[in-house]
Amino acid sequence: GAVVSQHPSRVICKSGTSVKIECRSLDFQATTMFWYRQFPKKSLMLMATSNEGSKATYEQGVEKDKFLINHASLTLSTLTVTSAHPEDSSFYICSAVGQGIDTQYFGPGTRLTVL
């Protein structure tokens, strides 16, 4: 099956620093990648849709200058949380879709803790 990796799996940082999270599709080309945020015991909240070679589409209420998304290749998308604050602490999950495929394959997630 399709495999999506995320790095790092866990990160703790100080308030005000920036954190970059990588999402990679390991055995397929991901035409589209999605970034979600999940609070404890809650559902997945879509943050943005990222298409290779174009600007990400952000959901309403998600600050694009705070959550920078880059999808430079068909196997890699990055999410950078800039000037992180404690309220940015969350579980961030990416997913990827290949061309002609409906199913989203999820990465293992990144747990961000901002002190």
Add this chain to the structure above:
Amino acid sequence: GQQVMQIPQYQHVQEGEDFTTYCNSSTTLSNIQWYKQRPGGHPVFLIQLVKSGEVKKQKRLTFQFGEAKKNSSLHITATQTTDVGTYFCAGPRVGANNLFFGTGTRLTVIP
């Protein structure tokens, strides 16, 4: 706006009992997908239903898509401790190429 609600929100069952979660969409869906997320893990794709009234089975799991393509259900027969987790349904977001996830049902199986 588009909503996908699941009931119940939580379910505790004794091992061996059956379990059902229901998914209701505010809009007609072209397809519906089900995912399972284990505690501390990430969502894992289980199945996709496309046709009106479709029923699919995976061992002890039975998935059904409603005739109106606005609701779906997941039934687990004789639950096991390995079934523990949160089950999400998801449907295509209207006018976009992404998914709208349901609120999820958290299943606890008591040994």
